[in-house]
Amino acid sequence: MSSGTLAKPIMRGMLAKRLRIHLPIALGLSIFVGAMVxxxxxxxxxxxxxxxxxxYDAMKEFEAMRExxxxxxVGPKGK
Known part of the structure; x- marks a missing residue:
């Protein structure tokens, strides 16, 4: 087995690169879900x-609830 060294990961600009991909996807999905709702x-x-x-007749409903x-x-009508 050879003990080789691993290459350093490229960290510079990683956030910007990921945002260029994920931001439009997130925006598109949120607009789609908003429209569906x-x-x-x-x-x-x-x-x-x-x-x-x-x-709807509010007075008719009120009278039914009062009765x-x-x-x-508010007591029943006539009392």
Whole structure:
């Protein structure tokens, strides 16, 4: 077995070289994931909220909760 010396690793400029490769990849992935979240989570949620509030009657909901006795300070109608 020969006991040869190992070559010194090239350390100068290593960070800059790695950043040139990894920074665009990270930027591209973050834009892609952001767009996927927007179109798969945010937009459907906005549509469902808009659909819900299109026919929502807050006073009708309040009256139903009051009749059910949900509120402590507001009794059923007529009492």
């Amino acid at each position: 927007k179109f798969t989570v945010t937009e459907p949620r906005k549509r469902s909220y808009a659909e819900f509030y299109k026919n 059910a006795g949900v509120f402590q300070s």
